[in-house]
Amino acid sequence: MKSKNYFTKIASTLFLLFALNSNANNVEITGTSVSGSNITFNISWENSWNANVAPANWDAVWVFIKYQDCNTRLWAHAGLSTVSGDHTAGSPLQVDTVTDGRGVFIRRSALGGGNIGATSITLKMTIPAGTYNYKVFGIEMVNVPQAAYDLGDGVSASTFNSISVNxxxxxxxxxxxxxxGGGPSIPATFPVGYNSFYCMKYEISQLQYVEFLNSLTFAQQQSRITSDPTSVAGTxxxxxxxxxRNGIVIETPGNNAAIPAVFGCDATAGVVNNVNDGQxxxxxxxxxxxLAAYLDWAALRPMTELEFEKVCRGTLPRVAGEYPWGDTNINAFYSSTIENALQPTETETTVVNGRCAVAIGTSSTLYGPLKVGVFATASSGRSSAGAAYYGAMEMGGNLxxxxxxxxNATGVAFTGNLGDGTLTPIGNANQATWPDVTTGLGTGARGGEYVSTAPYVRISDRSFAGTASGARSYTNGGRGVR
Incomplete structure (x- = not known):
């Protein structure tokens, strides 16, 4: 499956496919065209909802646009009008604007659920006149409504006190x-999880990271990978x-420290971007x-550890030792036992409560994280799907x-400021109050991963909540919020 997600100049066609979960979202953006400052495309995805019963939320797709100057070949983040009437959406969808104009949320306009068929969307861009290539990106999100919630569980390691955040x-x-929890006081400027926000439904996938890399300059790419962009194809x-289980490769080498490389997925070495290449x-x-660079580029922001507990537990009463799927069951699944390995339909058919990608493997070529949303099916419940309260997947285990x-003081200095879609010349996030991109001071880790022991997966376990690190690790992933 090769992702072709740009079109040249004004009259060509764009096709963008994020096939993250055939039973969960399968977001497709197709048929793109531009007329003046308006960009039109069709969007579709599966298993959408807008509910007025618990958890009384909805899913949405965060849509943002990058445009490339045909002379300089540099990509930039397109501004979008903040006036709702400047955008249109076919039934059953609506376009929700945001105050900074860095993108829009597209969601159901009325109560309901099911698949969203190809629906026309027209957005008004605010970019200078010129001749451009365009890319349209979509990231599925879940709405987390404003509400008080329980923090801490009374038994997990380093857990917060059992309080209500209101x-x-x-x-x-x-x-x-x-x-x-041993930290400083938290100021009112810190996002504690009470206010409403959106959370990425899934961890960043390999295809999403490839699409990110393919919109960077040569120098920016150098900072975001471990091999030089001039390395031979297949590296x-x-x-x-x-x-x-990570198969991101160079498809076309960069050149002269100026022409960026083109990346693809090739988990089953040979032909890049086949259906079983781990996208x-x-x-x-x-x-x-x-992670910070990806979130800044996508105009999202990092999640706080209090927001992590809100996303997982929601408004339900705390349960001692509970996991993100709302009970104390945990059943580990290892990548060697799954079906349709490395495909968009990768799954595990053994249905039990507390399904979680958390097991120790024996070979780096066999074990690793699973497909995002791997346990979700049309008939799965919250616990058997391993889903958090508002519908986010793999908040425990996997990565x-x-x-x-x-x-620490560095962490609580974070104010929740959003990424603006633009990175430094060497590919770093440059947002005020975000932790330092080199040291990671002010960050930590929550939710466990695929080689963790079970206690780390608990909602309120803070064993590594303040363990700052700037290093890469085979167990680190991430997602953003807005």
Missing amino acids: AASQSGGISAATIG YVVYGSYAY SVAMSNLSWGD WERTISVA
């Missing part, structure tokens, strides 16, 4: 004595060889700098969630 917690902050750029597998070996920590 409107007063956000408006007035939370004292160190109230929250516990694996995450581990130096195929390992831990849907979660992206591992991300450093904090890699560590890198979160903003409240264990």
Whole structure:
């Protein structure tokens, strides 16, 4: 499956496919054209919802646009109008604008559920006149409504005190004595999870990271991979060889430190971007700098560790020792037992509660993270799918969630400022209040991963919540919020 997601100049066609889960979303953006400042495309995805019963939320696709100057060959982030009436959506969808104009949320306009067929969307861009290539990107998100929630569970390692986070917690902050956990007091400027936000439904996939790399300059690419962009075609750029189920390779080498490389997926070495080349597998070996760069580029932001607990537990009462799927069951699954390995339909057919990608393997060529949304089916429940309260997948197991920590002053200085779609010339995020991209000070890890022991997967386990690191690791992944 080769992703062809750009079109040349004004009159060509764009095709973008994020086939993350044939039973979960299968987002497709097709048939793109541009007329003046308007860009039109069709969007479709599976198993969409807008519900007024618990958890009373909806899913959406965060859509943003990159455009490439045909003279300089440089990509930039397109602004979109913040006036709702400037955008149109066919039934049953609506376009929700955001105040910074860095993208839009596309979602169901009324209560309902099921697949969204190809539906026409027209967005008004705010970019200078010129001749451009365009790429349209879509990331599936889940809405996390404004609400009070329980923090801490009373038994997990380093857990917060068992408190309720509410409107007063956000408006007035939370004292160190109230929250516990050994960190400083949390100011009102820190996102504590009470206010509404969107969370990525899945961890970043390998295809999404490839699409990110393919919109960077040569110098920016150098910072975001482990091999030089001038390496020969077929070079694996995450581990130096195929390992831990990561198959991102150089498809076309870069040249003269100026022409960027083109990347693809090739888990089954030979023909790049075949259906079984791991495009849907979660992206591992991300450093904090890699994750921050992706989130800044996508105009998202990092998640705080308090928001992590809100996404997992929702408004339900705390349960001692509970996992993100809402109970104390945990059943580990190992990548060698799955069906349709490395394909968009990768799955595990043994249905039990507490399904979780968390097991120790024996070979780096065999074990690693599973496909995002791997346990979700049309008939799975929350526990058998391993789903968090609001519908986010793999919040426990698979790969560590890198979160903003409240264990130190650097972490609580984070204000929730959003990425703007633009990176530094060497490919780093440059957002004020985000932790340092080199040291990772102010970050930690929550939710466990595929080689963890079970306690680390618990919602309230903070064993590594303040363990800052700027290094890459085969168990690190990530997702963003907005």
